Amino acid sequence: MADSKPKKTVFSGIQPTGDLHIGNLIGAISLWVKEQDKHDNIFCIVDLHALTYPEEIQAERLKSNSLDVAALYLACGIDPEKSLVFIQSQVRQHSELAWMLNCVTPMGWMNRMTQFKSKSEGRETVGVGLYAYPILQAADILLYHADLVPVGEDQRQHIEITQDIAERFEHLFGYHFTRPEILVRQVGARIMGLDDPEAKMSKSASKSGHAIRVLDPPATILKKLKSAKTDSRTAVDASDLSPGVRNLVTIYHAFAGGSWDSALKRFDGSGYGALKTGVAEAVIAGLEPVQRRFHEIRDDEAGLVRFLTRSAEAAAERAEATMRDVRKAVGVW
Ligand code: TYM
Numbered sequence: 001m002a003d004s005k006p007k008k009t010v011f012s013g014i015q016p017t018g019d020l021h022i023g024n025l026i027g028a029i030s031l032w033v034k035e036q037d038k039h040d041n042i043f044c045i046v047d048l049h050a051l052t053y054p055e056e057i058q059a060e061r062l063k064s065n066s067l068d069v070a071a072l073y074l075a076c077g078i079d080p081e082k083s084l085v086f087i088q089s090q091v092r093q094h095s096e097l098a099w100m101l102n103c104v105t106p107m108g109w110m111n112r113m114t115q116f117k118s119k120s121e122g123r124e125t126v127g128v129g130l131y132a133y134p135i136l137q138a139a140d141i142l143l144y145h146a147d148l149v150p151v152g153e154d155q156r157q158h159i160e161i162t163q164d165i166a167e168r169f170e171h172l173f174g175y176h177f178t179r180p181e182i183l184v185r186q187v188g189a190r191i192m193g194l195d196d197p198e199a200k201m202s203k204s205a206s207k208s209g210h211a212i213r214v215l216d217p218p219a220t221i222l223k224k225l226k227s228a229k230t231d232s233r234t235a236v237d238a239s240d241l242s243p244g245v246r247n248l249v250t251i252y253h254a255f256a257g258g259s260w261d262s263a264l265k266r267f268d269g270s271g272y273g274a275l276k277t278g279v280a281e282a283v284i285a286g287l288e289p290v291q292r293r294f295h296e297i298r299d300d301e302a303g304l305v306r307f308l309t310r311s312a313e314a315a316a317e318r319a320e321a322t323m324r325d326v327r328k329a330v331g332v333w
Contacts, residue, residue, distance in 0.1 A: 010035065011146035011180070013044035013088065015203075016065035017053070020072055021211035022283065023191035023201035025290075026254040027152030031185055033077040035150065041083035042144050042315065045069045048088050048095065049137070052119075052130040067301065070308055072214060075293035080307065088140065090312035093319035098132075098139035100330060104168050105135050109161060115154070138162040142169075143319045145178035153189040154200060156182055175329035188254045194228040197243035215291055218284045225280045230272050238268035245275070252279045255286040 012032060014024055032043060045066045051057060066087050073085050088094050110116070113134055120126040129136075137158050141149055142165075149159050159182040166177040191201045193210045201211045209227050216224070231242040241249065253263035267275050297304060327333065 005040070005147075007038070007040045008147040009144055009178075010039040010041045010148045010150060010183075011044070011141050011144050012042075012150050013046040013049075013140060014069055015046050015049045016062065016069045017050045017056070018065075018203035019213040019215060020069065021201055021203060021213050022251065022254075022287075023152065023211065024203075025076065025214055026188040026191055026251070027185065028150060029073065029076045029078070030188075030254065031150040031183060032073075032083070035148075035183070036077075036079060036082050039148065041078075042146070043073055043078055043083055043085050044088050044140060044315075045073075045086070046088045046137075046140065049133060052127060052133050054127060054129075055125075067304055067308075068298065071294050071298040071304060072290070074297050075290045076214075080311070084311050084315055085308070086311040086315045087308055090309065091316045091319050093143055093316065093323045094136065094139050096323060097143050097319075097326065098136040100326065101135045101139050101142075101165050101169065102132055104172055105138075105161075105165050106168075109164060110134070112157075113161070114157060134158045134161050135165065138165045141180050142166055142177040143322050144315075145322065146180045147178055148183045149180050150183040152191075153184055156184070173326075173329040175326055185254075187260050188250050191251065191254075192243065192247040194224055194247075197229060197247045212283060214287060215294065216287075218288075221284050221287070222277075222280045225276045225283070228276060230275075233272075235269055235271050236267045236275055238264045245272075248275055248279050252282050255279075255282040 010032070012028060014020065014028065032041065047062060047066045050062060050065075070085055070087065074080065078085060110131060116131055116133070119130060134157075138161065141159075141162050149155070149162075151159070159180060163179050166179055170176050193199045193201045193205060194212070195207055195209045199205070203211070205211065209224050212221055212224055225248070228244065228248060230244040230248070233242075236245055236249075249263055249267060252267070253260055256263065267278065270278070
């Protein structure tokens with residue numbers, strides 16, 4: 001089925017929880033934009049996934065965060081002429097397929113999900129939704145017969161289980177879902193926290209020096225980078241990068257473009273002060289147009305909502321075409 005398509009279908013999404021950071025931008029959105037012309041693209045704001053931490057939900061805030069994320073997709077260069085951008089909860093078929101996939105996914109597979117372990121750690125109550133989270137993600141992807149899923153490295157296990165679920169579904173019901181493949185950046189698929197280069201940069205970390213947010217003002221970006229953790233040396237040694245220094249060069253490389261070698265050469269022998277200023281300049285210059293466009297798009301909320309609703313209708317048509325066959329295969333009405 002996938003082979004007969006003129007273009008590959010790409011599907012990816014981001015949760016509208018907290019502010020997007022440069023890890024999301026580098027690991028995911030930059031890949032979407034780069035490959036956009038080649039493919040049939042679907043980019044989703046996955047608000048149903050955000051419900052997996054129900055204690056943290058404020059209904060109006062969640063709705064508004066979804067619009068922020070949509071505006072950021074567009075501001076980062078996602079072109080509505082080439083890509084479908086919509087909010088997951090507006091296409092009901094995601095929840096419907098997720099239920100069917102819940103029923104076919106063995107608990108043993110789910111027990112191996114490493115993100116569940118880290119995401120549930122230290123929480124008094126953990127909902128079943130957090131446990132089943134990867135299955136909703138599988139439904140997102142399979143519903144559109146996606147061939148490629150451009151994401152950060154942390155999502156690899158979720159894409160692998162999506163392939164397994166598709167296979168088991170086919171084995172049980174004879175319906176064939178396209179098996180999706182992960183697409184990750186060679187450099188920058190895992191951006192680390194500025195305060196702790198051993199930990200992935202994450203939306204949920206509360207320390208202010210941990211992540212650079214896409215909407216941070218220039219002075220904040222500079223301040224955060226200046227206090228980024230490096231090591232006990234004073235200058236960059238390109239032949240032996242510690243995790244903190246490697247992370248800074250990786251961020252520079254993602255924003256400045258060019259090759260990894262040229263990024264390394266640019267800073268080899270530089271003091272850490274100069275490295276941090278150089279990285280800050282590249283990040284500030286890269287984010288400036290994104291921030292400007294974000295405000296233009298977000299300020300016209302009614303226009304943005306109209307656009308997203310139209311896109312959701314188009315997505316729902318595609319999703320419904322899949323679901324008609326899936327319902328038939330499983331025997332529900
Ligand atoms: P989320 O919202 O946690 O992250 C969104 C995207 O950003 C990437 N990412 C990173 N990349 C590099 N370095 C980092 N520090 C970093 N942090 C996050 C993530 O890998 C992701 O690509 N489960 C997904 C959302 C989702 C989804 C989907 C993705 C739901 N359905 C279907 C693809 C296809 C998630 O929580 O992403």
